[in-house]
Amino acid sequence: MKLYGYWRSSASYRVRIALNLKEIDYEYIPVHLVKDGGEQHSNEYKLLNPAELVPTLVDSDNESDIILNQSLAIIEYLDERFPETNKLIPDHKLDRARVRAVAYDLACDAQPIQNLRVLQYLEQHFNADQNAKTAWAKHWIEQAFASVERRIQNSAADFCFGFNVSMADVVLVPQYYNAQRFGVDMSHYPLIKRVVDNCNKLEAFVQAAPEAQPDAQ
Numbered sequence: 245m246k247l248y249g250y251w252r253s254s255a256s257y258r259v260r261i262a263l264n265l266k267e268i269d270y271e272y273i274p275v276h277l278v279k280d281g282g283e284q285h286s287n288e289y290k291l292l293n294p295a296e297l298v299p300t301l302v303d304s305d306n307e308s309d310i311i312l313n314q315s316l317a318i319i320e321y322l323d324e325r326f327p328e329t330n331k332l333i334p335d336h337k338l339d340r341a342r343v344r345a346v347a348y349d350l351a352c353d354a355q356p357i358q359n360l361r362v363l364q365y366l367e368q369h370f371n372a373d374q375n376a377k378t379a380w381a382k383h384w385i386e387q388a389f390a391s392v393e394r395r396i397q398n399s400a401a402d403f404c405f406g407f408n409v410s411m412a413d414v415v416l417v418p419q420y421y422n423a424q425r426f427g428v429d430m431s432h433y434p435l436i437k438r439v440v441d442n443c444n445k446l447e448a449f450v451q452a453a454p455e456a457q458p459d460a461q
């Protein structure tokens with residue numbers, strides 16, 4: 245198993261957490277998103293992932309390489325391929341839909357609009373300076389966190405959904421890390437903060453943290 249990622253990429257961070265929770269050995273291959281205009285745009289990487297985004301997972305356990313992109317699709321693939329370790333997607337259809345909904349709130353509605361290429365486009369085409377880009381990212385994260393805080397009000401215990409870690413937590417922790425980078429005041433989201441603090445006590449999350457990666461700067 246090989247994971248192409250970047251230490252500070254929240255989508256890569258999600259997959260690292262999932263790989264650790266599933267207890268899967270993997271090789272981590274850094275793709276520098278900024279150096280020389282971004283290695284994600286190199287011809288070599290584009291062959292692996294035409295979207296020019298990280299992460300990309302290569303599963304070489306079979307006769308030919310399986311190449312996958314989209315962190316949530318990768319996490320669901322890993323959960324199905326290794327059902328014996330920590331289940332990240334619940335079995336019951338309603339629980340499953342609720343876990344996915346929180347994951348999508350963050351991964352589909354919040355993260356993409358504060359992604360590097362979006363911020364770069366705002367700078368290049370709309371003259372947004374660093375303050376404007378930060379305000380933009382902060383606004384969308386705050387909106388997403390306000391809704392997730394309410395959404396998990398009746399389900400959260402140690403984690404977003406009770407006492408088992410799920411894909412919702414796997415997505416929440418990296419988004420929280422991003423929120424801190426953009427200066428979001430986390431005191432408005434006590435439930436989210438409690439869940440993230442609990443996750444970050446687990447070794448799988450500690451090992452997946454951006455600063456613990458070999459390419460961390």
Ligand SMILES: N[C@@H](CCC(=O)N[C@@H](CS)C(=O)NCC(=O)O)C(=O)O
Nearest residue numbers: 253254255297298314315359360361
């Ligand atoms: N929906 C994708 C998002 C992937 C994504 O946005 N990756 C970012 C890092 S978190 C990236 O590669 N950015 C490079 C760029 O914007 O050029 C997923 O979940 O895998």
